[in-house]
Amino acid sequence: MEQVYIWVKDIFLVIISLTFFQILIPDSKMDKYIRFIFSLVILAIIAEPVIVLVKGL
Amino acid sequence: MDYEQILKEQFHNVTGDENLDSLLNEASDLTEGLASEFSAENILEAMSQGQSIFNNPGIIETFRDLFLLEIKGALILCVEILIICIIIGILKGLSTSFSSRSVSDISILICSMIISGLCISSFKDTYALAIDSVATMVNTMEILMPVLIGVLIATGSVTSGTVLSPMIIGSVTGIGFIIKTFVLPALFVSTILGLINCLTEKDYVNKLAKLIRNASVAVVGMLLVIMTGVISIQGLLTDTSDGILINTAKYSMSNFIPIVGGFTSDTVELFLRCMSSIKSVLGIFGIIILLLLLTVPLVKILTTALIYKFTGALAEPVADSKISGALSDMGSCMVSIAAVMFFTSLLFIMFITIVIKIGGN
Numbered sequence: 415m416e417q418v419y420i421w422v423k424d425i426f427l428v429i430i431s432l433t434f435f436q437i438l439i440p441d442s443k444m445d446k447y448i449r450f451i452f453s454l455v456i457l458a459i460i461a462e463p464v465i466v467l468v469k470g471l
Numbered sequence: 472m473d474y475e476q477i478l479k480e481q482f483h484n485v486t487g488d489e490n491l492d493s494l495l496n497e498a499s500d501l502t503e504g505l506a507s508e509f510s511a512e513n514i515l516e517a518m519s520q521g522q523s524i525f526n527n528p529g530i531i532e533t534f535r536d537l538f539l540l541e542i543k544g545a546l547i548l549c550v551e552i553l554i555i556c557i558i559i560g561i562l563k564g565l566s567t568s569f570s571s572r573s574v575s576d577i578s579i580l581i582c583s584m585i586i587s588g589l590c591i592s593s594f595k596d597t598y599a600l601a602i603d604s605v606a607t608m609v610n611t612m613e614i615l616m617p618v619l620i621g622v623l624i625a626t627g628s629v630t631s632g633t634v635l636s637p638m639i640i641g642s643v644t645g646i647g648f649i650i651k652t653f654v655l656p657a658l659f660v661s662t663i664l665g666l667i668n669c670l671t672e673k674d675y676v677n678k679l680a681k682l683i684r685n686a687s688v689a690v691v692g693m694l695l696v697i698m699t700g701v702i703s704i705q706g707l708l709t710d711t712s713d714g715i716l717i718n719t720a721k722y723s724m725s726n727f728i729p730i731v732g733g734f735t736s737d738t739v740e741l742f743l744r745c746m747s748s749i750k751s752v753l754g755i756f757g758i759i760i761l762l763l764l765l766t767v768p769l770v771k772i773l774t775t776a777l778i779y780k781f782t783g784a785l786a787e788p789v790a791d792s793k794i795s796g797a798l799s800d801m802g803s804c805m806v807s808i809a810a811v812m813f814f815t816s817l818l819f820i821m822f823i824t825i826v827i828k829i830g831g832n
Contacts, residue, residue, distance in 0.1 A: 415652060415653075415656055418656070418660060419660075422660050422663055422664065425664070425667065425676060426663070426667050429667055429670065429671060429675055429676070430584075430667075430670065433580060433670060433671050433672075434577070434580070437573045437576045437577055437580065438573060438577075453673075453675070456675050460676065460679060
């Protein structure tokens with residue numbers, strides 16, 4: 415259960431900090447790509463336990 | 472000596488008084504003193520005199536007071552959340568007058584974070600209440616079941632007692648463990664993910680939160696079906712074999728023992744009847760305790776859920792749809808927790824009912 419709590423905490427922190435970054439970055443043409451990269455990071459964090467589980471098998 | 476006295480005496484002989492008293496004390500702590508009105512002696516007396524056990528008008532008043540108290544407590548939270556929602560609405564209106572959009576965005580984000588902080592701190596109380604009540608239910612079953620199984624064996628259902636005792640006690644402990652360590656924490660995690668989701672513009676973890684919530688409720692439902700299925704089928708089977716045993720004993724006693732055989736067999740029959748009425752009293756005592764342990768926290772949790780849904784509905788015109796959606800999601804999460812508790816106590820009540828039903832012949 416401890417690992418699950420750590421996982422949820424990670425998701426929380428990453429989403430909060432990325433939301434702050436998204437607001438703070440200046441408007442530019444790269445805006446869309448940065449948002450896409452951020453969502454990739456969130457995907458990686460959410461999928462992390464699955465990757466660990468598969469590695470352990 | 473009349474039969475009431477005999478019944479009472481035997482009842483005290485068969486059941487350990489200190490066990491039931493400690494059970495009653497623990498239950499009445501959690502149910503605002505409601506449980507103390509349903510002590511096993513009162514039920515026994517009501518049964519032997521043919522009275523109703525629910526003839527106390529104080530029960531409804533206690534529930535009404537509890538409901539109003541909870542509404543009052545939750546309304547404070549509702550007002551706090553609504554004030555922050557109104558601030559968000561004002562900030563949105565003012566956003567054009569700030570120099571850049573990001574200033575108002577950040578302030579709205581911080582307001583949403585305060586709302587989720589408030590929600591989490593109130594949700595923690597609900598969560599602790601649910602864990603406590605499930606633990607007390609498991610404790611009740613663990614104290615009551617050995618006594619009940621002992622009485623069951625004394626009614627002549629030896630096979631049922633020996634087969635069902637490890638099954639029921641094992642599954643009660645197992646279910647308590649699964650619900651306390653997996654299901655309720657999973658619901659907690661799902662609620663937190665739902666709250667995180669209200670902070671961001673895009674949906675990042677909405678589906679994940681819903682998946683975890685539905686999975687945990689489904690696990691409890693499956694446990695309920697499997698456990699009751701296995702134990703009730705087993706109970707039916709052993710009940711039949713016990714019936715054969717008792718009937719053979721009675722028949723052989725009345726036919727093969729000359730002269731006094733008939734009387735002896737009738738006495739045995741009377742003894743078994745007496746035991747089975749003691750078993751019913753004990754079982755009903757257990758069911759009432761379990762029901763009270765379920766109802767009082769359920770009133771609290773469902774009231775809070777109602778207030779969350781209400782706040783979500785009120786917040787919709789002023790704040791954005793994300794926050795009102797998250798608030799009504801919180802309400803749904805609380806309803807899920809209530810459903811898990813309901814399933815648990817339903818399962819335990821079914822166990823007790825199966826034991827009462829066995830050996831009724």
